Amino acid sequence: MFFSISSHIMFVVLISLSKDKLLEIDSLYRNYDVLPTSISNTQKSMVGNIEENELFTNVHHIYDQHSEAVTMLKFANNNKSKLCCASNDGTLSICDVLTSPPSVKAILRCHTGPVTGFDWSTSDELIASCSTDATICFWDSKQYCCLRCVNDLFYSSVLACIFNPINNNILITGNKAGYVCVLNVSTGMYPKNGQVKIGGEILSLAVNNSGQIIWVGNDKGDIVSLKLNNSDNSYLTKCHRVITSPNRGAITCLSWKTWISRKARDPMLLANCGNNRLYLYKVSENDDSSLTLKKQFIIPHTHGKNVLRSAFCPIMSFRQGACVVTTSEDSCIYFIDIDKESNYFINKLQGHACLTLGVSFNYNETILATSDVQGIIIIWSQQCQKQEQSL
Numbered sequence: 401m402f403f404s405i406s407s408h409i410m411f412v413v414l415i416s417l418s419k420d421k422l423l424e425i426d427s428l429y430r431n432y433d434v435l436p437t438s439i440s441n442t443q444k445s446m447v448g449n450i451e452e453n454e455l456f457t458n459v460h461h462i463y464d465q466h467s468e469a470v471t472m473l474k475f476a477n478n479n480k481s482k483l484c485c486a487s488n489d490g491t492l493s494i495c496d497v498l499t500s501p502p503s504v505k506a507i508l509r510c511h512t513g514p515v516t517g518f519d520w521s522t523s524d525e526l527i528a529s530c531s532t533d534a535t536i537c538f539w540d541s542k543q544y545c546c547l548r549c550v551n552d553l554f555y556s557s558v559l560a561c562i563f564n565p566i567n568n569n570i571l572i573t574g575n576k577a578g579y580v581c582v583l584n585v586s587t588g589m590y591p592k593n594g595q596v597k598i599g600g601e602i603l604s605l606a607v608n609n610s611g612q613i614i615w616v617g618n619d620k621g622d623i624v625s626l627k628l629n630n631s632d633n634s635y636l637t638k639c640h641r642v643i644t645s646p647n648r649g650a651i652t653c654l655s656w657k658t659w660i661s662r663k664a665r666d667p668m669l670l671a672n673c674g675n676n677r678l679y680l681y682k683v684s685e686n687d688d689s690s691l692t693l694k695k696q697f698i699i700p701h702t703h704g705k706n707v708l709r710s711a712f713c714p715i716m717s718f719r720q721g722a723c724v725v726t727t728s729e730d731s732c733i734y735f736i737d738i739d740k741e742s743n744y745f746i747n748k749l750q751g752h753a754c755l756t757l758g759v760s761f762n763y764n765e766t767i768l769a770t771s772d773v774q775g776i777i778i779i780w781s782q783q784c785q786k787q788e789q790s791l
């Protein structure tokens with residue numbers, strides 16, 4: 401155990417398999433944010449002429465290893481077959497979706513409450529997960545073991561966590577008491593001045609690629625941007641607040657992306673909001689990284705308690721427009737062309753029998769995974785036979 405008494409009195413308990421050791425942190429760059437300026441012939445031939453309405457209509461596999469709602473799904477950054485799933489049953493699972501048959505590699509048990517979120521480190525070696533049990537756990541994603549669990553600084557339910565992409569020694573957490581905290585992954589300590597009170601319950605976090613700006617979404621419909629000071633990487637300052645009026649719904653998911661399409665070259669932020677909206681904001685490149693509402697799409701999402709998620713399609717080169725995908729309360733998965741003014745739904749997947757929650761693409765967009773409130777996970781692949789073989 402480590403006890404740190406400073407001017408900001410902090411008391412941190414570490415439960416670790418290697419209590420005296422620092423966790424070793426990797427530092428590779430993510431490889432999926434490259435978007436070509438024109439469609440190359442190679443890409444055309446790889447993708448073929450897929451009709452938009454044929455995208456991901458093929459059910460590749462159905463997983464049912466979780467006994468309660470699967471709240472979040474994320475493919476590894478650099479491995480197109482490795483999927484992590486978090487559940488209200490208190491466990492996470494790691495799947496290999498491209499073995500035949502698709503397999504569950506491990507069930508990760510340590511949390512004593514529902515798992516609310518998790519993130520892969522940049523090189524996929526570590527997974528950080530958070531729970532209503534007021535802890536954050538770090539897992540070795542190859543040995544499938546728990547390396548360390550750290551208590552929330554305020555002993556509150558932790559509802560979101562995300563690695564700083566350029567420094568995986570830093571995990572940003574958000575809790576039910578409305579605090580965003582910086583956690584030093586290697587030591588398991590909370591550096592002083594690394595906490596900011598936003599208010600409400602923090603449900604979602606996103607970070608830009610250089611790790612300088614963090615967006616925070618809460619259950620009151622606020623999206624707040626925070627700056628992470630580069631020099632000591634711990635100091636958080638508030639920059640800008642957006643209120644998603646008039647009916648302030650909970651912000652259940654935030655995703656950041658540079659360059660969605662050739663038409664939309666500005667960085668964008670995507671937000672699920674529990675007032676039946678999916679919002680798309682343009683991120684200003686000024687220092688305060690303020691947000692301007694660009695588009696809003698009507699999605700069944702009335703209850704903020706339903707933590708619906710959305711994602712940008714990682715590769716856009718084969719389509720005219722730019723595409724995002726979201727879960728919904730009507731059990732469907734919606735594909736939306738964000739460049740269209742009307743008829744923006746380009747596809748709807750109807751495989752789930754109840755409210756859908758998690759959604760994730762693998763990095764080269766050959767597989768889509770979706771999850772629901774009963775704990776079912778569906779793995780979708782593109783229908784085209786050619787694609788099947790090249791998976």
Ligand SMILES: *[C@@H]1O[C@H](CO)[C@@H](O)[C@H](O)[C@H]1NC(C)=O
Pocket residue numbers: 478479480481482496505
């Ligand atoms: C991806 O993950 C699977 C399952 O853990 C592993 O067997 C495979 O070797 C990995 N592939 C790469 C390219 O790392």
Ligand SMILES: *[C@@H]1O[C@H](CO)[C@@H](O)[C@H](O)[C@H]1NC(C)=O
Pocket residue numbers: 569570584585586587591632633634
């Ligand atoms: C985390 O703690 C280690 C060990 O004290 C220190 O070297 C490192 O700079 C810290 N990182 C941050 C981001 O505070």
Ligand SMILES: *[C@@H]1O[C@H](CO)[C@@H](O)[C@H](O)[C@H]1NC(C)=O
Pocket residue numbers: 629630631632635
């Ligand atoms: C970043 O932190 C350092 C050290 O705490 C401080 O001197 C500096 O003024 C900060 N920079 C900004 C831009 O806030």
Ligand SMILES: *[C@@H]1O[C@H](CO)[C@@H](O)[C@H](O)[C@H]1NC(C)=O
Pocket residue numbers: 608609610611612613658667684685686687688689
């Ligand atoms: C992240 O945001 C900061 C502040 O707006 C900006 O200076 C930086 O360029 C952004 N990074 C990326 C990769 O967009």
Ligand SMILES: *[C@@H]1O[C@H](CO)[C@@H](O)[C@H](O)[C@H]1NC(C)=O
Pocket residue numbers: 446447480764765766790791
């Ligand atoms: C996805 O990646 C694999 C190799 O990693 C490749 O064989 C396949 O063609 C890629 N598919 C697309 C659509 O880029």
